[in-house]
Amino acid sequence: MFVETRHFGRLEIEDDKVITFEEGLPGFEKCKRFVLLKDEKDIDTEAEGLFWYLQSLDDPEASFVMMDVLMVMPGYNPMIEADEIASLGEYSPETFFVYNIVVIPENIMNLSVNLKAPIVINEKEKKGKQIIVSNEDYAIRYHIFEELKKMK
């Protein structure tokens, strides 16, 4: 199937790559079908595996840059209730992945990542959900610029 993406233009994607978000996302409740994309140009660079793109099939404009926060903050430990992710299928650390949505403002020094509401995807069942974690100390808008700079 063909997908109009915000970052990569028109792409051909296998149907079995579609990830279902049964509840959509807060603010995008009607967007229930997504694909998870990587930038081919990231391969063999420092950015490989760090940035991901969650592209809505239902709204081409709804495209989210996500980060694998553990690569930048190894201590990131979101507390997620087992029952909250039960709808995604049987849990396994090999098939469940956590990503965090990034906001990139005009001034990239104000780059922020949403630690409070990670995206959880069960790669095996192709199901996903945005979960609001109970951790008190994780911000919706965490300024990660400094940690990112330290990464190189």
Add this chain to the structure above:
Amino acid sequence: MLALTRKKGESIMIGDNVELVVLGIQGEQVKLGIIAPKSISVHRKEIYEQIQNENKEAAHSGDIAAVKKLLK
């Protein structure tokens, strides 16, 4: 919106498996207890709205290339 008046200790059932209990009233503040399956997420509305807004901002997010340059 359905409006119901409850006294301290009284409850409201939402569907079959969500119960809202008025635990206490102190001045302007109402302490509410929520009994719901763990599969249903329960949050203060402000948090949910903040996340909606943050998602909307993220969807129109800017220049990832500039961010990647940082890593070089």
